[in-house]
Amino acid sequence: MKTVALRRMTGRGSILMLLGALAGCSASAPEVDTSKPRDEGIRFSNVQVLVTEGEAAYKRHCLGCHGATGDGKGPAARMLSPKPRNFQLAHFKFSSTRSGQLPTDADLKRTIRTGLRGSAMPGFAALSDRTQDALVAYIKTFAPAKWSENPPAAPIPIVEDPYRSLVDKTPAIQRGEVVYHGYVTCWSCHPAYVAESRINEHLVACGGEARSGFRANLSGVEAKLNVEGQMLYPTDFKRDFVRAGMSVEDLYRTISAGLTGTAMPTWVDVMHVPAKTAGAAPLVQPSDLWAMAYYVQDLISQRPQKLADGAFTPRDRPQWISLTGEPPPKPPEAPSAPEEFIEEP
């Protein structure tokens, strides 16, 4: 597998791309000295070493779920929902890039480091920084053509958070409720959290029109297929975990960028509705993405610490909630096999 992958990557363009990608993925990597010609021979062998290290770590920690060929069909995959990612197709959901685009190395590393809460994907923070970089390099070798033809796109813009300095975030949460229901109609897939009459007020406030009818089961979720034909359940924020992080920064990224391969679209480019009267504030503007992030975080904070026995959501299982990303002081249930994920010296 490795030899094939490496041989396919020896095109000049792909080497440069891979090098570029690798240079960007480690905070401790030395700065490139552009005053001298590059020694590609030495640099390539560095990549080769990294990929080889990544392969060893992958076989030890990832193969059981993601499979020997990276197709997401490891021995454990049969029992899992959602299914482990198929690295050959490279539809990565959680990224700072727009839906449909490849993630950055930092995105992949974040997923590997923190895991995806509410799915089987564990966090591998116990692995060294270098091993995490090596894993990023290695999982790309499962789809060499995709990575060389589509260099990772630029991350979405992060507009200034107008609510950051507020101690009491109520204005952000209230504004988020309006935009969530009134403009981007998140409730066409996720639940609505207010009554229909209030949704209509919010629709009008965002420059739209009130509706006479809404979908059935408006306070529940609309299950959606992903591009690989698997059923996904949009998050019910008061019951389910969000996988890619619960800090407002994480939620801003998820909501703005969307999730590749799923029904969840990119919103960052459509947050503009001009005022109806000259001189008034716009009805919808990019900073409203922050308001939605605060609103969704507030919904998450209303989730019970642990759901009652038997009250499992279709999407995930009861676990510890952390809004800032700090590790749980005492996990309610120990993960099934944490020792397996500790790296050997």
Ligand code: HEC
């Ligand atoms: C116990 C099973 C399991 C193991 C072990 C596991 N994963 Fe995963 N992984 C998953 C599942 C399940 C998903 C999909 C979660 C989802 O779709 O929300 C996933 C998703 C991913 C993703 C995709 C995230 C995205 O943006 O779409 C990456 C990258 C990943 N895993 C890397 C790894 C690496 C690297 C290892 C080994 C260090 C590993 N995984 C070990 C189950 C596992």
Ligand code: HEC
């Ligand atoms: C067309 C359907 C659709 C719309 C509209 C939609 N989403 Fe989603 N969203 C989804 C699906 C499907 C998932 C779950 C994907 C999964 O489980 O892999 C999701 C997941 C999410 C997640 C969780 C990601 C994670 O880390 O687990 C957040 C947060 C989210 N959506 C916010 C929003 C917000 C806010 C809006 C409105 C701006 C919105 N969504 C509109 C379909 C949609």
